Amino acid sequence: MTHPRWLDETEMAAWRAFLSTSHLLERRIEEQLKATAGLTHPQYEILVRLADAPGRQMRMTELARGVVVSKSALTYQIGQLERAGLVERTTCPSDERGVLAVLTEAGVSCLERVAPGHLEVVRAYLIDRLTRGELEAMTTAMCKTEQALRQ
Amino acid sequence: MTHPRWLDETEMAAWRAFLSTSHLLERRIEEQLKATAGLTHPQYEILVRLADAPGRQMRMTELARGVVVSKSALTYQIGQLERAGLVERTTCPSDERGVLAVLTEAGVSCLERVAPGHLEVVRAYLIDRLTRGELEAMTTAMCKTEQALRQ
């Protein structure tokens, strides 16, 4: 690549739209979660991942990878959620170093209480505005990129 | 809406993919900019917006809206860029309260130096992986959401 390859108009429009939208949506979600549940978006995502996991528990590193935050950020957030009683820590039976984050009953019911309002926002601003075709196109696009980024 | 409307499988896949991808890409971009230019992504976006603006200058509030950060975050970042000599502050002639952020010559050449590498990342992980059709579908999808969020 001897010369920089600029983005043409269509490409630039796509990139700009993606960038702004992801930030705007992030802000909106953060605001809604904070207002209705006192949770941050990362915290909410942690609860969701744990709820989906077998045994409602997950290793720290795996969880961090899933939520896409640094290990130290996860340590911090699990601490917060533990203080709130929504998550507990257990040492992993098979690996003495390992830590399992476990969703508590309080965590489950918190999630059940909060999820509908959250999903309503996701619908209102993203999902419900797209046709089925657009939705599928976006999904394949995002999956390609995600796969590349996760190597 | 008496009952919560959950997301079906396709919708959930779309949302999950969008969420993970935007975070992963953000991280990758941040890493690349930090390594090659010592800039954060918001800082880079500020430079881009200013370079595109008439007279290479913009009001603080307008800039904050464009980059999608809070006013205080912009104040902070403009301070950083000013210390680095890439941006200057001027009081707005037509409004005594207002502040104009102006891109300096050093800012222009910094951007010229950094942009190719940045765009290469955007290409490598997103743009070049999509067909023209997927690109356009994604753009219309993102624009609908962006418009809704900016009201």
Next chain:
DNA sequence: AGACAGTTGTTCAGATTTGAACCAGCACTC
């Protein structure tokens, strides 16, 4: 003029994130 509501940008405290440094435990070799 003067009052008043709205806008602009900054300051401030508090929360969160990141990467580097670190220690502990695992796995594999000699």
Next chain:
DNA sequence: GAGTGCTGGTTCAAATCTGAACAACTGTCT
């Protein structure tokens, strides 16, 4: 079983972000 390298999680300092509070200015209405 000691040595070695790798992985897992925490701790730490530094940077950054947000919302609330604030002060200064604008524009409008009377």
